[in-house]
Amino acid sequence: MDVLNLTALELAEAIKKGEITSKAATESYLKKIAETDGDINAYITVDGENALKKAEEIDRRIQNGELLGPLAGVPVAVKDNICTKNLKTTCASKMLECFVPPYNATVIDRLQESGAVIIGKTNMDEFAMGNTGETSYFGCTKNPLSKELTPGGSSSGSAAAVASGEAVIALGSDTGGSIRQPAAFCGVTGFKPTYGTVSRYGLVAHASSLDQIGPIARDVRDLAAMMDIIGGVDPMDATTLSTEQGYLKALSGDVKGLKIGIPTEWFNAAGLDNEIAERVKSVAEVLSGKGAKIIEISLPFIDFAVPAYYIISSAEASSNLSRFDGVKYGARTDSENLSSLYKKTRTDNFGDEVKRRIMMGTFVLSSGYFDAYYRKALKVKAVIKQNFDEVFKSCDIILCPVTPTTPQKLGQVQDPVSSYLTDIFTVSANIAGLPALSVPCGVHSNGMPIGAQLIGNTLCDKQVLNTGFAYQSEVKL
Amino acid sequence: MTITNREVNYIAELSKLELDEVSCDKMKSELESIVEFMATLNKLDTENAEPLTHIGNLTNVFREDKVEPSFDREEILKNAKNHTEECFTVPKTVE
Secondary structure, X not given: OOXXXXXXXXHHHHHHOOOOOHHHHHHHHHHHHHHHHHHHOOEEEEOHHHHHHHHHHHHXXXXXXXXXXXXXXXXXXXXXXXXXXXXXOOOOOHHHOOOOOOOOXXXXXHHHHOOOEEEEXXXXXXXXXXXXXXXXXXXXXXOOOOOOEOOOOOOHHHHHHHHHOOOOEEEEEEOOOOOHHHHHHHOOEEEEOOOOOEOOOOEOOOOOOOOEEEEEEOOHHHHHHHHHXXXXXXXXXXXXXXXXXXXXXXXXXXXXXXXXXXXXXXXXOOOOOHHHHHHHHHHHHHHHHOOOEEEEEOOXXXXXXXXXXXXXXXHHHHHHHHHOOOOOOOOOOOOOOHHHHHHXXXXXHOOHHHHHHHHHHHHHHOOOOHHHHHHHHHHHHHHHHHHHHHHOXXXXXXXXXXXXXXXXXXXXXXXXXXXXXXXXXXXXXXXXXXXXXXXXXXXXXXXXXEEEEEEEOOOOHHHHHHHHHHHHHHOOO | OOOOXXXXXXXXXXXXXXXXXXXXXXXXXXXXXXXXXXXXXXXOOOOOOOOOOOOOOOOOOOOOOOOOOOOOHHHHHOOOXXXXXXXXXXOOOOO
């Protein structure tokens, strides 16, 4: 049995049937990580000893006939901004280099209760700020498909680990595209659920009104299985919604009559690579062959989404990161007075991009600029949401690119604004709180994968996943 | 829009960050280009829009006012660099 080439659900099935033990599967993945990660740098922490102990426990419980979750015994990689009790959680920052959380994030509790095995913590952009993996304090992750290229970010390690075979499934987080973009760049599948569907308790906050935890895996079925484990209301996160599970069950592959909207303005966006546009449109043809209807729609606010996103997210980030002051946890640069303690600790231990975003956020919230920038951005958010509400009256799913280009070279110096603009297709789903899926849809002539994005209406996560499933059932990439 | 060095230093003070002269100049020019980019929003008419803070319709999500155990003090102090048996410690704040 080629363990490393099974999907998460196939592996879970094999473990349940006794064809392989969770311990053997975990050992195979640990071996792969040991062989590969020196090069790829997808992991910050590998928790081999505890993972094997947990795997043995799961094997015993399965042998005793205990019914466990859909991914019982499967090793799972977790982005390093999700708190894991007694296991270092660094957010890829010098600030939290030695931080060991005293509690689990809710998603981790749910994973453990369902019998999954946490194998390690994956690399990322520092505090989830970035889209290339290069702001990590622990060195950047490389794209396994072409190692001089970026794997994307900020869930760089999670996407790279799944693509390189160092993980069968991983958790990431998405504030402005941080699951979908690295998934597209690494040729894997990633999902950002509707805002409020997955608890953020234990996710180190970047922008609290935009962040969502979501899965990255080899196919949509695996994503759905993970959603069944991690989704659902949580009393520890007051922004969670009462949703019904049953994501995997809802994958019928039936898209007859489903209306797929193609946003004209998005496909005419400056800088969108022609091959990407064509490959993404080809997804529409496949779905049309299965009975879906394709219609043109208008989403004219694409030029405003990125500046609005950066105002809102940096404002929230500046507030969220004020907790890092050297006192309760994290790094500390001792000083003679309190103000100096805060300043030196933060200056010494945050990277450049984090400082830039804190400064941007503080600026837009400061007296004299609050109305012109922050309040204005919140009004633009309302207009963008309204536009989506209108569009979803005439279509069910929006099909669009994930990224305007394929991955760039690592080490390429870019001014901040140019790098922010590469998020042009992903930020709107975060601004409007909508579910959005990235599925591989082909290979560029330069050899790199292309991702297509499917965006659904609020709480239509199952429909989005089902559409992706229908596409993947038809096209073997 | 031009941002002055004074403004950069003020924002740095509010952010509790220290910028030396070189970083201040770099930050100033980066902030200027980012702020100019953000000003794109002025092209969009939002006269009739109300600021949207929370997506969704949740308001006042409360729990029962019941006392429940919190974390163990020792656990919480573990991650702090400077602490006594009971508290986090900081430099003197009041003369």
